[in-house]
Amino acid sequence: MPRTGSDGLSNDPVHVDVDAPRRIGVAVVGCGNWGRNLVRTFHQLPGADLRWACDLDAERLAVMRAQFPALATTRDFDAALDDDGVEAVIIGASAAAHRDLAVRAVAAGKHLYVEKPLALTVADAEEIVRVAEASDRILMVGHLLLFHPAVLYLRGLVESGELGDLHYLYGQRVNLGVVRQDENALWSFGPHDISVMNFLMAEMPYSVAARGQAYLQDGVEDVVFVNLRYSGGRMGQIQLSWLDPHKLRRLTVVGSRKMAVFDDTALSEKVRVYDKGASISQDYATYGEYLGLRQGDIVIPRIPMVEPLAVEGEHFLACVRDGIAPRSGGREGLEVVRVLDAASRSLALDGAPVVVEPGRATPGRAE
Ligand SMILES: NC(=O)c1ccc[n+]([C@@H]2O[C@H](COP(=O)([O-])OP(=O)(O)OC[C@H]3O[C@@H](n4cnc5c(N)ncnc54)[C@H](O)[C@@H]3O)[C@@H](O)[C@H]2O)c1
CATH class of the missing domain: 3.40.50.720 (NAD(P)-binding Rossmann-like Domain)
Incomplete structure (x- = not known):
């Protein structure tokens, strides 16, 4: 029961939650x-x-x-x-x-x-x-996967050096439907994988090649294969389709020390880290000694799952409230559009490599 004074108002001390964020x-x-x-x-x-x-x-x-x-x-x-x-x-x-x-x-x-x-x-x-x-x-672009705990875990693996040097990544984003009329599979699905690859590579690709085909509607590619070239010989490949019997949302990351797979269709255990790799010995007597294949443990890390859209929304509100630069700001969003644009031009050239116009910032990379 609140205690009231002679004026009928509460005598309880007014509680102001100074920690509550401004709405x-x-x-x-x-x-x-x-x-x-x-x-x-x-x-x-x-x-x-x-x-x-x-x-x-x-x-x-x-x-x-x-x-x-x-x-x-x-x-x-x-x-x-x-x-x-x-x-x-x-x-x-x-x-x-x-x-x-x-x-x-x-x-x-x-x-x-x-x-x-x-x-x-x-x-x-x-x-x-x-x-x-x-x-x-503040300008933030809704690149949802940059707020997915599994993607942040992969980024941690890359940054800590646990995977070694990144060699290549490949993403598969395929299923049956939804067939869109106003954009092709590249523009509909591609932003997800391109944003994640740029985030893990900590830069945008310098060259893109894409081939695709429109089977259902004239001029709207249902299936697109994209190849991305990053600095230092690193590569990315993306398979995009809404005309496929499988539902795959998978990213494979191959490093010089370890490899990792993110499967977003799995209900739990979305990331597996494979202690697998191959190395060439400089000092060998037989071919068996020349090529060393390592088949180590497979680790399934415990990654607490939260709804990425809620995390993304909270991040945006915090950026507005506190004047922080968003993880997926306008320049990162612009870089993704530059890659999509280059991929579209390559599609029109039936897969000829197209140089991506240089942008400036990438997630986590100082300008
Ligand atoms: N982050 C993700 O995972 C994700 C997933 C799906 C779609 N998207 C993106 O979300 C956006 C919307 O996609 P969608 O699937 O909801 O499309 P949609 O066609 O279902 O809905 C678009 C809505 O925008 C409205 N609209 C269009 N022009 C408008 C205007 N000038 N003013 C007010 N309303 C307008 C339309 O009436 C429609 O209701 C796209 O940019 C799409 O790429 C993001």
């Missing part, structure tokens, strides 16, 4: 298949005050109101931009709309979270980065 007012624009996950996440995060859900499509908004009855919804993006309580805009709309929405949000003084890919052309991605930097606004 950031946010608006989510784009409430489609993925955007509704952003609405759910920012609705749940204690550091967020979700004030608006916006979409051009009234039916999508009706779905949001049914799920979150207290949430204000609008088809008019300006209504959210005019709200002084909105500090940050979360853009989960179709990629073709990212540039226009992002530029308007920055002009209204808002910080930005933009879903991957940052934009559909290098010029548009550059413009988003430029306006955000010029206005000193």
Whole structure:
């Protein structure tokens, strides 16, 4: 029971939680298949005050109101931009709309979270980065896997030197459906693997070659194979398809000392580290001594699993609150678009290698 004084007010000392983070007012624009996950996440995060859900499509908004009855919804993006309580805009709309929405949000003084890919052309991605930097606004790109505990574990293995020197990586992201009409398998799936490979390699590739084929719809490749060349002879390869009998979300990392596999379809035990390798002896008498193959233990590390989208959302809110540079900032997002653009040009040249225009920053790499 609270103790009350003669004025009827509580005599209990007022409790101010000085450690509680300031809540950031946010608006989510784009409430489609993925955007509704952003609405759910920012609705749940204690550091967020979700004030608006916006979409051009009234039916999508009706779905949001049914799920979150207290949430204000609008088809008019300006209504959210005019709200002084909105500090940050979360853009989960179709990629073709990212540039226009992002530029308007920055002009209204808002910080930005933009879903991957940052934009559909290098010029548009550059413009988003430029306006955000010029206005000193936080810009984060939704490269979800950079917030996956298994990917962070792999990065730790690389940084600690446990894998030795990185030789090559390959990713498989294939399944049957969802078949998209407005973007090909490269632009739909590729940002995930490219962002992870750049993160593990701590740089972007200097050259890309891609081959693919459109089987279902003219001009929209359903299957794409991408080869990436990184410095020091390191390579990456990515297989992308929505026309495949398997559902694979797998990344294999081969280093000079050990190898690791991340299988995101596994319910648990998503990472395995193989103490396997091969070495050439300089001092040998027989061929058996010349080539040493090591078949050591397989370790399954215990990695606490958390929902990457919630971690990603919390990271963005912390960046806005404390002025921190995001792990997947605008420049990292721009680098991914540069790689996608080079891969698209290579696709048009039936796999001829294309030089990736140099960017500046990569995750974890000092400029
Ligand atoms: N991080 C991930 O794992 C992940 C997964 C899937 C999709 N995505 C990305 O999320 C974005 C949306 O994808 P999706 O699958 O939800 O697409 P979707 O087609 O299901 O939904 C897009 C929504 O954006 C709305 N929209 C388009 N232009 C708009 C505008 N100018 N103003 C307001 N609303 C607008 C549409 O009405 C639609 O409701 C894309 O960039 C996609 O690449 C990310």
